[in-house]
Amino acid sequence: MNKAKVIGTLMFTSIAAVTLAACGSNSSSSKKTTSSNADTSKIKPYTTNNKKSVSGATFKYGEQSASPFTGIFSNELSVDAVDSDVIQFANESLFKVDDSYAFVKGGAADIKLDDDAKTATITINPKVKWSDGKSLVAKDVEYAYEIIANKGTQSQRYTESLQNIVGMAEYHAGTAKTISGIEMPDGDDGLKVVIHFKQMKPGMNTSGNGFIWESAVPYHYLKGIAFNKLISSDQIRKNPIFYGPYKMTKLVSGQSAEFVPNEYYYGKKPQLAKITFEVVSPNQAPTAAAAAKYDMLAIGPTSYAKVKDSDKVTVIGKDPLSYSYMGFKVGKWDSKTGKNVMNKDAKMNNKSLRLAIAYAMNVKGVAEKLYPDTGSQLATLIPPAFGKWSDSSIKAYPYSLKKAEDLLDKAGYKKGKDGYRTNPDGSKLTINWATISGNQNTELMNKTYMQAWKKIGLHVVYTGGKPMDANAWQDAVMNDASNVDMYDSGWSMSREPSQDDLYSEAAPFNWERFVTAKNTELLKNMNSDKAFDTDYRIDQFHQWQQYMHDQAYVIPTLYIKDLYAVTNRVKGLSLQPTSSWADVSVTSK
Incomplete structure (x- = not known):
């Protein structure tokens, strides 16, 4: 994975x-929404x-x-x-894992870490072939990193974590033609790849750690396609091959x-x-x-x-290992620097406004009504399935219209004659919400939230006037459309709970585009040398969850079995x- x-x-x-x-x-779509036991x-x-x-x-x-x-x-x-x-059914990971998601031998390739040399050596099983009969080779492993890092593909998978590979940033910037830290000692058609890291990180032995890519691509099948044409090519869209x-x-x-x-x-x-x-x-x-x-x-x-x-x-x-959330847009993605840039003057860059929206959402009631017995309100961005990494002491935002109104009043969001609030500077406040069209439960949930926000005086409208088609939603949210102030989405995470790829300064998936010194510090601490001490790492995860809860740039909502x-x-x-x-x-x- x-x-x-x-x-x-x-x-x-x-x-x-x-x-x-x-x-x-994993949704419910019945017309009835009464609780089952x-x-x-x-x-x-x-x-x-x-x-x-x-x-x-x-x-x-x-x-x-x-x-x-x-x-x-x-x-x-x-x-x-x-x-x-x-x-x-066709797409298999390079590496085999055990029930704890730790890498073990016996997959399409084996991986061995060397902390002293700061390397990961990948040895491909010689029996592995693509579905067209061609053998899986070293270049197939290396080329996956090229696809991710080359600016021409505009891949959302290029993350700060992968920049820990020597030469990755230079290749991405276009100042190097190859990724110097990925070595193929037996050549392109060999069975060995050695990846050189700037630092070894905790969790590298676990699938989904973010520092090691776990897939390969058929170089022989894709090599003739320009990077900027890959995503629209028949080889990707119509006739993909896997092993x-x-x-x-x-x-x-x-x-x-x-x-x-x-x-x-x-x-x-x-x-x-x-x-x-x-x-x-x-x-x-x-x-x-x-x-x-x-x-x-x-x-x-x-x-x-x-x-x-x-x-x-x-x-x-x-x-x-998945959850849903509400995210608030507070900046833009800068493709030139490969970083998120926060705008201090962004409409949603007011903590009181974000918290008011959270307190007005009766997420617990929605879970009980629409997803009885299998759904609940999530309190933190590390779900309970992660065990010790999840901070169980943090409580979910309670439903409180009074608390929401008090926050808005104190922050200067005044109600006009029409019942809607203005910005603290007196200008009109309209919040554009990007959400995906769904079933009747989805519609009821959206209606519940909209009514609650109206009660506290917030004028929230759908981006584009109605819930969006998934493809249109993705385009608007990923590309920071001007008519998206907040959006709802969700993540399916790997077992290794590092958060760099989702919420760091250089993470394309940080769709909120928030960047703070404290967030950066905590994320770095999670994967620092000190974090090889598990107790220290758990503490940093817990501190990060509390910080995110306090700041409310991202509000966890539903957690459903x-x-x-x-x-x-x-x-x-x-x-x-x-x-x-x-x-x-x-x-x-």
């Missing part, structure tokens, strides 16, 4: 709040079918999404959770895809004859789940109440990090 997928972009299409994804949409505490993260597998079967995968998928099938270029879900257990054979843009076994796969022989992937409207998902129309379909709590007693499907699930309806014929399916699609089979046709 690679650090941080945008659950936000499509996460909200279905739940209006979480998944970046567990995989893009469904108990999800005994749900397992895997299937328990022990019957004999059958051959020649087709596995149907349903993906909840209110919008067509974007179709950027590249780990290095896509930030969309649904795009990642489309290619999950995982399956390969894509059909694609209906934005709607569906089909996969068959990769005959060159180095690992266990895939057991399914075909896998089909289809986008499912969130409003149709509960009925589809109950009818077992798909072998696997993400569901929400209302859907769970409908399917939990079904004799056709079993529900599997887990506590997610990942649930999937799986037909009873499915065998070997697991949500654990050690799982593979090669293990999945069915026991009847």
Whole structure:
């Protein structure tokens, strides 16, 4: 897995709040929003079918999404959770991990760290081939870093963490033609890559640490394409190739895809004859789940109440590493410097205004109403699934219209005759909110928030006049459109909880564009030499969470359990990090 997928972009299409994804949409879409008393505490993260597998079967995968998928099938270029879900059957990480997400031997490549030499040595398994029969080689590993760092691709994956690689910043700036810190001792077609770091960091042995990219790309397949043309090329959009257990054979843009076994796969022989992937409207998902129309379909709590007693499907699930949030725009991205630049005069750069918005949002009530038993209000930006790294002493922003009004009054936001507040300088205040269109639960949640903000005198309007298509939302938020003051989104995080790639000065994913000395200090402390002391590192994580809670540049909102309806014929399916699609089979046709 690679650090941080945008659950936000499509996460909200279905739940209006979480998944970046567990995989893009764990939403409820029923017309009814009454609470169920469904108990999800005994749900397992895997299937328990022990019957004999059958051959020649087709596995149907349903993906909840209110919008067509974007179709950027590249780990290095896509930030969309649904795009990642489309290619999950073919797209395999370089490195194998254990159940704690620590790197272990036995994957497409092995990795070995040398703290004294400040290197990571990657050794490729000689049996690994791309689905076109070409071998995975060193250049494929190195070229992934080039794609990310080359300014021509405008990749959102180029982060401050990756700048810890020697020569990465120079390559990105265009002052060097190669990344000097990535060495291929046996040449482009060899099986070894040595990465040289400026500093070794805590967590480098864990997947998703942000300092080591965990994918490779087929250089032989992409080398003829200019970097600025890659994202629109047929090799990325229509005919991507990978080295995982399956390969894509059909694609209906934005709607569906089909996969068959990769005959060159180095690992266990895939057991399914075909896998089909289809986008499912969130409003149709509960009925589809109950009818077992798909072998696997993400569901929400209302859907769970409908399917939990079904004799056709079993529900599997887990506590997610994902969350949803509200972000406030307080600056711009400077592509020349590769840094976020905060504007002290930005409309939303007033802590009292941001906190007032948070206190007016009845997130707890929304969770109880729309996501009973499986949804809750999140207090910090490190979810509970991260255990000791999450600061349980921090309390979520309580629902208090009075506290919100008091904050606005003291900050000089005065109410006019129309009931709406002005800026402290007396000018008109209109807050533009970018949100993605979703299902009826999403609409109800948005209406709840809008009514609350109106009660405290804030004139909040939708960017563009209405909830947006996911692609339009992504374009507006990522490119700092002038008519976006705040937006809701979410992240699906890796197990290593470093936050540099999401909230640092040089993080493209820092869509709020906030940059403060304190935030920078705490982020650096998390991955400093001192942070090799786990107690010190935990303390810095806790201090950062408290600081972010106090400043409210980002407001965590919903935390929702990942649930999937799986037909009873499915065998070997697991949500654990050690799982593979090669293990999945069915026991009847």
